[in-house]
Amino acid sequence: MSRYLCILGRFWKNSLLREMSFRGHFAVNVFGELLWVVLLLVFIDVIYSRTPDINGWTEAEYLFLTGTHLLVTGLFEAFFFENCWRISGLVRRGDLDFVLLKPANTQFLLSFQQISYSSLANAPVGIGVCLYALRGDTQGVSAGQWGWFCVLVAAGVVVLYSVLFMFALTSVWLIRQTGVDHLWFYAVSLARYPAEIYRRFVGGALYFSLVFVVPLLLVSNLPANVVVRTVEPWMVAYLLSATAVLLSLSGVVLRAALRSYRSASS
């Protein structure tokens, strides 16, 4: 365990050194992330200047959902996005060999090698948007609610990681699988909005799929609901179970992918 913590520390230090080698690049990245948040807030303001609510979500609730979404996606992008994205390149060039030759768990090495500190900036911004949505009225939220919020945010990040990691591994079979960044963009597009808007579409099939097959709709909605709306306890239990299942499945898919992997070099 301590060996892995040591490796993790080295990975994060290397990533920090890399990002600090391009300080201007880092600053522009952080500025870009902040600008995106501002544009999202403008969009929400534009929407709510025309309607009092969206499927029962008031502006404050929707703002809280947006903040939660920024927190979940910021954490995922910081810790896992680049790692998932680079898998197809490792497979295509045969560089996965170098990962396999190292005396450490392959999933660990593939998942934690890089951290994006500029994306990490979205996490405090997300928390800031959440607090702004509550307009300082945090007294109405119990410690238990905040506790569950943290647990469900973590579960959301793990769900996103498991789904994207498994999708990235399909590059072993499909080669030049360039869709990880696309899939991430679309997953973010889906998870950003109140889950209720999907309920009546194609007889609820999309809602059902995005809740009970690949629970992308829950990664931001459920933590936000715990604080600003109400949540059925079984939904919390379901998301936690689904998180455990997806995480285990990602290990199974990795082992299957490695059995099919043929180095591309020489």
Add this chain to the structure above:
Amino acid sequence: MRKYRTVFMVALADRLVYRVDFFVSTFLMFIPIVTTVLLWRAIYSGAGGENIGGLNYSDMVSYYLLVMVVRAFGSMPRLASTVASDIRDGELRKYLLQPISYLGYQGTLRLAHKIIYFIMAAAPYALVFWICRRFLPAWPDGGTLCLCVVSLVLAGAIGFFINALIGLLGFWFLEIASFLHLFMTVQYFLSGHMFPLALLPASVRTVISYLPFAYETYYPTLVLLQRTEMASAVEVIGVQAVWVTVLAIVTRVAWSRGLRRYAAFGG
């Protein structure tokens, strides 16, 4: 001209190699339009079905569908990052030694990619548009159709030059990914891709109309939506042509200045 034809044919063959990849990407591309339309349905429902920004619900659905068509012309995936990495890794010298214009080569590649894209994506697009036919405007007459095509081609040219310019920043900066990310964020908003610019206050809209981004997506979409009179559609095309000319000149200047700094690093 023959060498560009060869580049074009090679690029066509390359695009046809990864067909599964292509279909996965094309399928996924329709996800945001579904989520956006569902969001707007909820917004119109909350607003009691009233017009928003002069658009009713059908107009709004049509707007987002047609934005996809316009973006299919204007978006240039990986152009900027390819140009920048060719500069950074020293790959550019390979092209400088050949009797071919590098940007002409990149333009020919994109043209081939677009043509293959339009052919292969025609069926999914037709299916989605058929499903959503009740929202769409009537099929345009011959004159309007010609204006639409010209506007789309010019939107593609604006997209090409803007992305090439971002890529050429590679002459001055080692890493341009952050600029690209920033640019895409700004473009998503200012081009009207995020939501119709009509929803913004008039003063903000006026400022945005002095930038090229709206002429890459928003105004061509209005032309397709037939929300502009014939005269103002011609005006949109005129401004687009001016932007293409300006951007082509700026690209040419940036290329010449950049080449003077180029040191052809890499092995």
